[in-house]
Amino acid sequence: MNWLQLDAVDVCYGRVQALRQVSLQVEEGEIVALLGNNGAGKSTTLNLISGFVRPSAGSLTWQGQDISRLKPHQLVAQGIVQAPEGRRIFSTMTVHENLLLGGYLVRDPAQIKQRLEQVYDLMPRLRERSGQEGGTLSGGEQQMLAIGRALVSGPRLLLLDEPSMGLAPLLVAQVMRIIAAVNRTGTTVFVVEQNAKAALQIAHRAYVLDTGTVSLSGPAAELAQDPRVVEAYLGGA
Amino acid sequence: MIQVIVNGLSVGAFYALVALGYSMVYGIIKLLNFAHGDIYMLGAYVGFVVLGALTSWLSLPTALGLVLVTLVTMALTGGAGVLLERVAYRPIRHAPRLSLLITAVGLSFALEYGVRQIFGPQPSHFPVQIDAGSVHLFGATITIARIVVILVAAGLMVVLALFVAKTRQGRAMRAIALDAKAARLMGIDVDRTISLVFFIGSALAGAAGVLAGAVYGTIDFLMGFIIGIKAFTAAVIGGIGNLYGAMLGGVALGLLESFGVAWLGGQWRDVFSFLCLILFLTFRPTGILGGRVQERM
Ligand SMILES: Nc1ncnc2c1ncn2[C@@H]1O[C@H](COP(=O)(O)OP(=O)(O)O)[C@@H](O)[C@H]1O
Numbered sequence A: 001m002n003w004l005q006l007d008a009v010d011v012c013y014g015r016v017q018a019l020r021q022v023s024l025q026v027e028e029g030e031i032v033a034l035l036g037n038n039g040a041g042k043s044t045t046l047n048l049i050s051g052f053v054r055p056s057a058g059s060l061t062w063q064g065q066d067i068s069r070l071k072p073h074q075l076v077a078q079g080i081v082q083a084p085e086g087r088r089i090f091s092t093m094t095v096h097e098n099l100l101l102g103g104y105l106v107r108d109p110a111q112i113k114q115r116l117e118q119v120y121d122l123m124p125r126l127r128e129r130s131g132q133e134g135g136t137l138s139g140g141e142q143q144m145l146a147i148g149r150a151l152v153s154g155p156r157l158l159l160l161d162e163p164s165m166g167l168a169p170l171l172v173a174q175v176m177r178i179i180a181a182v183n184r185t186g187t188t189v190f191v192v193e194q195n196a197k198a199a200l201q202i203a204h205r206a207y208v209l210d211t212g213t214v215s216l217s218g219p220a221a222e223l224a225q226d227p228r229v230v231e232a233y234l235g236g237a
Numbered sequence B: 001m002i003q004v005i006v007n008g009l010s011v012g013a014f015y016a017l018v019a020l021g022y023s024m025v026y027g028i029i030k031l032l033n034f035a036h037g038d039i040y041m042l043g044a045y046v047g048f049v050v051l052g053a054l055t056s057w058l059s060l061p062t063a064l065g066l067v068l069v070t071l072v073t074m075a076l077t078g079g080a081g082v083l084l085e086r087v088a089y090r091p092i093r094h095a096p097r098l099s100l101l102i103t104a105v106g107l108s109f110a111l112e113y114g115v116r117q118i119f120g121p122q123p124s125h126f127p128v129q130i131d132a133g134s135v136h137l138f139g140a141t142i143t144i145a146r147i148v149v150i151l152v153a154a155g156l157m158v159v160l161a162l163f164v165a166k167t168r169q170g171r172a173m174r175a176i177a178l179d180a181k182a183a184r185l186m187g188i189d190v191d192r193t194i195s196l197v198f199f200i201g202s203a204l205a206g207a208a209g210v211l212a213g214a215v216y217g218t219i220d221f222l223m224g225f226i227i228g229i230k231a232f233t234a235a236v237i238g239g240i241g242n243l244y245g246a247m248l249g250g251v252a253l254g255l256l257e258s259f260g261v262a263w264l265g266g267q268w269r270d271v272f273s274f275l276c277l278i279l280f281l282t283f284r285p286t287g288i289l290g291g292r293v294q295e296r297m
């Protein structure tokens, strides 16, 4: 059974239709990438899965259950956790407090502590900065914090919205390595990216979103060779 | 001099207790809750009723009775605040700011004239007063009542500050104030947390209302009006939305008024406050502690 399944989903903002007949699946253990240009509807897709916008048609299921009416905090409780576009770090709180907020729904203090340790081991920069205010971190560190914060909740499906945005190439590669490492520990990842090249290097499968509709999909390795993808998203070749 | 300072502190304690609710609510949903002063009035009347009932059923020593009554009142006004938010503000939370403001003013009238309907327009006499005499300190005469007010307010504020700084729910409140969407992504139930903020703010205002009754002896249905405006002023002075700002602003306003009155006479009290409000709104709308605009609560 598919973990996450969207079937012919439409999403509208007033009279603007942002998603049209979108169907996609994410299976347990995968990294799936959703690629597309600015305004294609990538963030809308994640906000749909996170419960911020409602589908006007189609179905949205998680492990076979309809989740299209759940509120964001209920979806987090189900293990569907998003690191949003632009990081949205709590800027005047410390790195440590940001991570604690990620564990807001975790009631066992020992478990929070253990997950904090795992995050700090995965991203030692955060340990060095743990007493510093989130707003003082560099863009790359903030992205790590956004991912770390989501990890403390113990996600079963991690949603990432443009983790490479605004980062220098070296940092993009580092963030992608971190995402791959998170996936190796058993977390399923659904990552939205404009940077198709970076995302296709770590993803197992990918979808291409083109003004609200899925135009291409397949294994990441195949898409990386597909002339249409190469021309439109990998800067020609 | 000491006299003037203690007077200022005790008045400031009232302002601070009420300003906290104002400021916390503003911090979390950007609403100027103009009905908040009336929760203070409601607290005084709830205390009045509970105290009446309590003294006729059992004969507790006054001090213990007052503590009990304050706690019961805090629970009840806290509940009233939660109810008001639930029925009046929540349904229109995403409506234009002006609708919320008008609703708040309407609620304020409803509370004032609702209480007038029940208890009448004439002031009621509080059944118990803190009347334990006074102490002499460096040549000043200070009533015990004022000291009690200062200590109770300080105690409540320390508890609140620790709650907001150290607990999971306190962190959730600060998170919503900083970025409500990101807070939702952490699994925080924003509606429930907003209810909690209304509960705490209203409970503090209720406590202030009971204290006012016990210190000044009489209460009336319009007593929340002026203190509401003063608390708003205090919140603005400290930096609205900022917890410590509300505390600081309340105390600063109390002291300012106290010195103003000592130098110029009692009729200048309110002139002083509103001059302050206007000056701050004009020259430093973010208040003393509001330098960094994004820092709320
Ligand atoms: N809150 C909103 N209200 C109205 N239109 C929106 C809103 N959010 C996004 N849109 C529109 O929906 C489309 C998809 O946006 P988005 O999902 O943010 O794209 P992407 O993340 O791929 O850049 C765009 O045309 C955008 O203008």
Ligand SMILES: [Mg+2]
Residues within 6 Å of the ligand: A042, A043, A044, A085, A162
């Ligand atoms: Mg986007």
